[in-house]
Amino acid sequence: MTTAPESSSHTGPAIPRGQGGDALSVAAREIFAERGYHGASIRDIAKRAGLSLSALYYWHSSKQELFAGLMEDSVNDYVRTCDAALHACGDDPAERLRALVRATVDYRVRRRVESTIAARDARNLDPVHAQRLAELRESATRLFQDIIDDGARCGRFRCEHPAEARRAIQAACNAIPQWYDPEGDTDPAELADRYVTIALRIVGA
Amino acid sequence: MTTAPESSSHTGPAIPRGQGGDALSVAAREIFAERGYHGASIRDIAKRAGLSLSALYYWHSSKQELFAGLMEDSVNDYVRTCDAALHACGDDPAERLRALVRATVDYRVRRRVESTIAARDARNLDPVHAQRLAELRESATRLFQDIIDDGARCGRFRCEHPAEARRAIQAACNAIPQWYDPEGDTDPAELADRYVTIALRIVGA
Amino acid sequence: MTTAPESSSHTGPAIPRGQGGDALSVAAREIFAERGYHGASIRDIAKRAGLSLSALYYWHSSKQELFAGLMEDSVNDYVRTCDAALHACGDDPAERLRALVRATVDYRVRRRVESTIAARDARNLDPVHAQRLAELRESATRLFQDIIDDGARCGRFRCEHPAEARRAIQAACNAIPQWYDPEGDTDPAELADRYVTIALRIVGA
Amino acid sequence: MTTAPESSSHTGPAIPRGQGGDALSVAAREIFAERGYHGASIRDIAKRAGLSLSALYYWHSSKQELFAGLMEDSVNDYVRTCDAALHACGDDPAERLRALVRATVDYRVRRRVESTIAARDARNLDPVHAQRLAELRESATRLFQDIIDDGARCGRFRCEHPAEARRAIQAACNAIPQWYDPEGDTDPAELADRYVTIALRIVGA
DNA sequence: CATGAATGAGTATTCATTCAT
DNA sequence: TATGAATGAATACTCATTCAT
Numbered sequence: 001m002t003t004a005p006e007s008s009s010h011t012g013p014a015i016p017r018g019q020g021g022d023a024l025s026v027a028a029r030e031i032f033a034e035r036g037y038h039g040a041s042i043r044d045i046a047k048r049a050g051l052s053l054s055a056l057y058y059w060h061s062s063k064q065e066l067f068a069g070l071m072e073d074s075v076n077d078y079v080r081t082c083d084a085a086l087h088a089c090g091d092d093p094a095e096r097l098r099a100l101v102r103a104t105v106d107y108r109v110r111r112r113v114e115s116t117i118a119a120r121d122a123r124n125l126d127p128v129h130a131q132r133l134a135e136l137r138e139s140a141t142r143l144f145q146d147i148i149d150d151g152a153r154c155g156r157f158r159c160e161h162p163a164e165a166r167r168a169i170q171a172a173c174n175a176i177p178q179w180y181d182p183e184g185d186t187d188p189a190e191l192a193d194r195y196v197t198i199a200l201r202i203v204g205a
Numbered sequence: 206m207t208t209a210p211e212s213s214s215h216t217g218p219a220i221p222r223g224q225g226g227d228a229l230s231v232a233a234r235e236i237f238a239e240r241g242y243h244g245a246s247i248r249d250i251a252k253r254a255g256l257s258l259s260a261l262y263y264w265h266s267s268k269q270e271l272f273a274g275l276m277e278d279s280v281n282d283y284v285r286t287c288d289a290a291l292h293a294c295g296d297d298p299a300e301r302l303r304a305l306v307r308a309t310v311d312y313r314v315r316r317r318v319e320s321t322i323a324a325r326d327a328r329n330l331d332p333v334h335a336q337r338l339a340e341l342r343e344s345a346t347r348l349f350q351d352i353i354d355d356g357a358r359c360g361r362f363r364c365e366h367p368a369e370a371r372r373a374i375q376a377a378c379n380a381i382p383q384w385y386d387p388e389g390d391t392d393p394a395e396l397a398d399r400y401v402t403i404a405l406r407i408v409g410a
Numbered sequence: 411m412t413t414a415p416e417s418s419s420h421t422g423p424a425i426p427r428g429q430g431g432d433a434l435s436v437a438a439r440e441i442f443a444e445r446g447y448h449g450a451s452i453r454d455i456a457k458r459a460g461l462s463l464s465a466l467y468y469w470h471s472s473k474q475e476l477f478a479g480l481m482e483d484s485v486n487d488y489v490r491t492c493d494a495a496l497h498a499c500g501d502d503p504a505e506r507l508r509a510l511v512r513a514t515v516d517y518r519v520r521r522r523v524e525s526t527i528a529a530r531d532a533r534n535l536d537p538v539h540a541q542r543l544a545e546l547r548e549s550a551t552r553l554f555q556d557i558i559d560d561g562a563r564c565g566r567f568r569c570e571h572p573a574e575a576r577r578a579i580q581a582a583c584n585a586i587p588q589w590y591d592p593e594g595d596t597d598p599a600e601l602a603d604r605y606v607t608i609a610l611r612i613v614g615a
Numbered sequence: 616m617t618t619a620p621e622s623s624s625h626t627g628p629a630i631p632r633g634q635g636g637d638a639l640s641v642a643a644r645e646i647f648a649e650r651g652y653h654g655a656s657i658r659d660i661a662k663r664a665g666l667s668l669s670a671l672y673y674w675h676s677s678k679q680e681l682f683a684g685l686m687e688d689s690v691n692d693y694v695r696t697c698d699a700a701l702h703a704c705g706d707d708p709a710e711r712l713r714a715l716v717r718a719t720v721d722y723r724v725r726r727r728v729e730s731t732i733a734a735r736d737a738r739n740l741d742p743v744h745a746q747r748l749a750e751l752r753e754s755a756t757r758l759f760q761d762i763i764d765d766g767a768r769c770g771r772f773r774c775e776h777p778a779e780a781r782r783a784i785q786a787a788c789n790a791i792p793q794w795y796d797p798e799g800d801t802d803p804a805e806l807a808d809r810y811v812t813i814a815l816r817i818v819g820a
Numbered sequence: 821c822a823t824g825a826a827t828g829a830g831t832a833t834t835c836a837t838t839c840a841t
Numbered sequence: 842t843a844t845g846a847a848t849g850a851a852t853a854c855t856c857a858t859t860c861a862t
Contacts, residue, residue, distance in 0.1 A: 020846075038243035039329070042832060052848050054834085059846090063832065120325045124244070164399045171380035172373035179372065194369045201406045247857065258858090260822055268857065430825075448653035449739070452853060462827050464855085469825090473853065530735045534654070574809045577794065578787035585786035604779045611816045657836065668837090669844055678836065 021059045023049040028066050033113045037067060037124035068129040071122070074114035075136050078107045082143060093151030094205045100143060101199045104173045105192040112177040119174065144170060148203055158204035169199045228254040229264055233271050238318045242272060242329035273334040276327070279319035280341050283312045287348060298356030299410050305348060306404045309378040310397040317382040324379065349375060353408055363409030374404045431469045433459040438476050443523045447477060447534035478539040481532070484524035485546050488517045492553060503561030504615050510553060511609045514583040515602040522587040529584065554580060558613055568614035579609045638664040639674055643681050648728045652682060652739035683744040686737070689729035690751050693722045697758060708766030709820045715758060716814045719788040720807040727792040734789065759785060763818055773819035784814045 027049035031040045042063050046056040060066040085103035089095050108115050122133060144166045151157035159165050173195060185191070232254035236245045247268050251261040265271040290308035294300050313320050327338060349371045356362035364370050378400060390396070437459035441450045452473050456466040470476040495513035499505050518525050532543060554576045561567035569575050583605060595601070642664035646655045657678050661671040675681040700718035704710050723730050737748060759781045766772035774780050788810060800806070 036241060036243060036326075036328075038241060041830080043830090053832090054849075055847050057833070121241075124241075161399050161402075164403065167380065167384065168373070168377035168400075168403045171376045175372065175376035175379070194366050195373075197366075198369065198373045198407055201409065202403055204406065246855080248855090257823055259824080259860095262858075263821065446651060446653060446736075446738075448651060451851080453851090463853090464828075465826050467854070531651075534651075571809050571812075574813065577790065578783070578810075578813045581786045581790035582783035584790070585782065589782065604776050605783075607776075608779065608783045608817055611819065612813055614816065656834080658834090667844055669839095670842075672837075673842065 020049065020051050020055050023051065024056055024059055024066070025070070029070055029113050029117070032067060032070065032117050032121065037121040042066075064126050067121075068125055070114060071118055071125060071129065071133060074111050074118065075133055077111060078104075078140065079136055081107050082140060086143070093147050093154065093156045094200065096147045097144075097151070097199055097203065097205075098196050100147060101169065101173065101196050102192045104170075105176065105195050106188060108173055108176040109180060109182070109188045109191065112180065112182070115174070115177040119177075141166070141170070151203060151205070156205065159202075162203075165202050168202050172198060229256065229261060229271070230275065234275055234318050234322070237272060237275065237322050237326065242326040247271070269331050272326075273330055275319060276323055276330060276334065276338060279316050279323065280338055282316060283309075283345065284341055286312050287345065291348070298352050298359065298361045299405065301352045302349075302356070302404055302408065302410075303401050305352060306374065306378065306401050307397045309375075310381065310400050311393060313378055313381040314385060314387070314393045314396065317385065317387075320379070320382040324382075346371070346375070356408060356410070361410065364407075367408075370407050373407050377403060430459065430461050430465050434461065434466055434469055434476070435480070439480055439523050439527070442477060442480065442527050442531065447531040452476075474536050477531075478535055480524060481528055481535060481539065481543060484521050484528065485543055487521060488514075488550065489546055491517050492550065496553070503557050503564065503566045504610060506557045507554075507561065507609055507613065507615075508606050510557060511579065511583065511606050512602045514580075515586060515605050516598060518583055518586040519590060519592070519598045519601065522590065522592070525584070525587040529587075551576070551580070561613060561615070566615065569612075572613075575612050578612050582608060639666065639671060639681070640685065644685055644728050644732070647682060647685065647732050647736065652736040657681070679741055682736075683740055685729060686733055686740060686744065686748060689726050689733065690748055692726060693719075693755065694751055696722050697755065701758070708762050708769065708771045709815060711762045712759075712766065712814055712818065712820075713811050715762060716784065716788065716811050717807045719785075720791060720810050721803060723788055723791040724795060724797065724803045724806065727795065727797075730789070730792040734792075756781070756785070766818060766820070771820065774817075777818075780817050783817050787813060 024045065028040075028045050031045050031048060034040070042056060043053055045066075046053045049056070056066075060069070081103045082100060085099040086096060089099045118133075122130065125133060145162065148157065148159065148162045148166050152159045152162050176191070176195075180191070186194075229250065233245075233250045236250050236253060239245075247261055248258055250271070251258045254261070261271075265274070286308045287305060290304040291301060294304045323338075327335065330338060350367065353362065353364065353367045353371050353374075357364045357367050381396070381400075385396070391399075434455065438450075438455050441455050441458060444450070452466060453463055455476075456463045459466070466476075470479070491513045492510060495509040496506060499509045528543075532540065535543060555572065558567065558569065558572045558576050562569045562572050586601070586605075590601070596604075639660065643655075643660045646660050646663060649655070657671055658668055660681070661668045664671070671681075675684070696718045697715060700714040701711060704714045733748075737745065740748060760777065763772065763774065763777045763781050767774045767777050791806070791810075795806070801809075
């Protein structure tokens with residue numbers, strides 16, 4: 001029927017006692033990314049982690065909780081990355097936009113896998129986690145929007161449709177995990193520079 | 206909707222795509238969009254179409270064929286839209302980019318639902334259909350890339366990283382279905398104008 | 411661990427198409443009686459009915475619904491039996507008590523298996539069905555109590571503690587399924603006569 | 616509670632029944648009563664006792680042994696109660712029946728919870744314990760039957776169907792735990808008097 | 821064209837139990 | 842004494858699919 005070749009045997013030595021939790025997180029990340037939330041079976045996650053199904057349930061109370069934990073970790077990382085970047089720079093809108101784009105590119109490269117999962121499977125979060133994630137997403141949107149609006153108002157940016165500009169910039173950054181190959185492509189710093197240039201052009205800096 | 210006879214190799218009776226067949230396509234589009242390929246059950250699709258499960262199997266030989274038909278219809282539409290737009294304009298890279306962006310925005314607005322499905326669930330196509338879809342996707346990429354490369358070479362565009370420019374433009378257009386609300390947002394023509402502006406800025410026209 | 415020898419292979423010929431529903435009710439009744447609600451596995455019920463697990467779910471939406479259906483059928487039967495018996499007799503308390511005891515004994519003998527299930531597993535009904543069953547149970551209690559109270563008031567019964575009398579009579583009748591063997595024991599009519607005598611003695615008729 | 620060393624053959628360390636062991640017995644009694652043998656999980660029992668699952672296995676070698684211990688304790692109590700009552704009275708059948716009913720009512724009130732468990736879940740005992748329990752049950756039955764038969768023979772009771780009389784009396788007593796509320800209902804001594812009256816009427820004393 | 825009845829493989833989850841410390 | 846980590850078999854239930862009519 002579907003594509004995946006279903007290679008289920010796990011690599012590496014048997015997981016040493018007491019370290020099952022980490023192995024599970026890694027395996028879950030991989031399998032959710034490969035097959036999506038509904039396509040991923042908890043059996044296969046346990047198998048790839050080198051543990052029994054029951055051991056998975058010792059560490060995580062449900063598939064949903066395992067999934068939500070992954071998303072939460074990752075999005076908290078993004079929030080921290082943005083905050084740090086913006087705290088370390090001045091008031092100039094161009095400077096601030098530069099910092100925010102760099103932080104975003106950095107995050108999308110570092111957390112390629114989780115970013116892909118979030119982009120495709122956020123709707124499968126239970127209402128409580130979905131709410132939190134939506135709020136954090138919106139707060140990131142506001143970070144971008146405030147900077148662009150500010151730049152447009154004070155004349156630093158020549159930008160007639162700031163909402164579209166913001167959407168274009170975020171969309172461009174968010175698409176990076178879809179194609180970026182950490183082995184073959186340009187290094188993350190150079191990549192960030194290029195996306196900074198694109199962003200500044202979009203807002204008319 | 207879906208009127209073409211659609212020869213997508215399957216056993217059983219030929220699929221005339223009338224009456225029941227249409228209701229099924231509509232229902233399938235909605236449910237695949239809401240829940241994703243694995244999250245959607247053909248029982249629910251049949252129910253929403255007001256038909257029995259067995260009736261669904263009269264019209265479509267499998268879940269996969271139903272899904273692939275949807276994707277195929279939609280991507281063929283895109284290809285035709287782009288071809289028409291580019292045939293109707295001259296050689297100037299800016300003019301051609303303008304036409305291609307307009308065609309893309311138009312398509313993403315017209316086919317919002319299928320676009321969302323394709324973005325999230327393309328990996329669930331069986332190898333044969335996945336191959337075709339990938340080729341068509343790549344041909345669209347080439348359309349963009351050729352125009353941008355051309356403009357950069359002849360000096361019409363000031364654009365040092367044409368690959369990144371192309372990715373940014375496509376990503377911005379592709380993200381439209383994620384937020385665009387045909388009721389409340391600006392009309393498609395105005396939207397296309399704005400994305401044309403953004404694209405021209407990105408390539409430094 | 412536990413007692414049951416787990417004889418799972420089903421007897422008789424394969425179930426003819428279209429008659430699975432009845433076979434399932436019979437099998438469910440048997441297995442719920444043998445092992446209790448939680449001890450009964452839906453797999454074993456399907457197996458004894460000569461059907462697949464999935465066929466069971468075609469007929470019944472859940473274990474709970476299958477179980478509740480059984481109980482509902484049976485208790486409705488009791489209500490009808492009592493109503494008929496009381497409508498067919500006059501006003502004399504002794505005559506009415508005689509009729510009600512006879513109806514109860516008759517029901518406990520006819521519905522031995524369901525009676526046992528209800529006595530042991532009523533708590534496993536979901537709240538909605540549990541409520542209905544409790545109400546019907548209480549209405550039966552009231553039938554007994556009204557007759558006894560009436561007889562005590564008008565002097566036909568010499569009975570100082572009518573509530574205890576009623577409980578004793580009901581308990582005696584309800585215990586019949588625990589020991590009665592339709593093959594070896596006295597026939598139901600004779601049995602009813604004996605319990606009528608006991609009931610009349612308890613109320614001091 | 617449960618202080619006796621209780622030699623119920625199991626492997627592992629001897630079970631001194633102190634501290635943790637007691638908490639477990641209490642918790643087990645409650646949970647088995649609430650949910651039945653199969654509905655009760657030893658995880659929940661351990662949790663309610665405030666212990667880990669592994670601690671439960673220190674005190675009890677299996678779920679079955681924990682359950683059987685409860686039943687054994689309780690039924691031994693009944694046997695002792697009956698023996699004491701009958702040893703303390705003379706030869707008159709009415710006097711002996713009075714004593715036995717009083718002992719039974721007393722036990723059903725004192726051991727309400729275990730009585731309920733035994734009534735519903737005796738079938739879940741393993742064969743060895745089930746056998747012992749059945750024997751003790753039968754010996755109690757014989758105590759009742761001998762007295763009634765004796766009374767009938769010597770003319771003290773006017774009782775044509777002594778087996779039915781005995782069943783009715785036992786059923787009435789056994790049903791007490793189903794409705795008796797130690798807070799709100801009559802005190803046990805008064806209750807016993809009323810059941811003595813009922814029993815004497817049933818046998819025609 | 822359409823349905824009701826059935827299936828076998830798969831789903832997430834819970835069970836009683838054990839092991840190493 | 843007690844625990845945290847793990848297991849294999851079972852649980853109720855859903856899946857895409859088929860078949861006889």
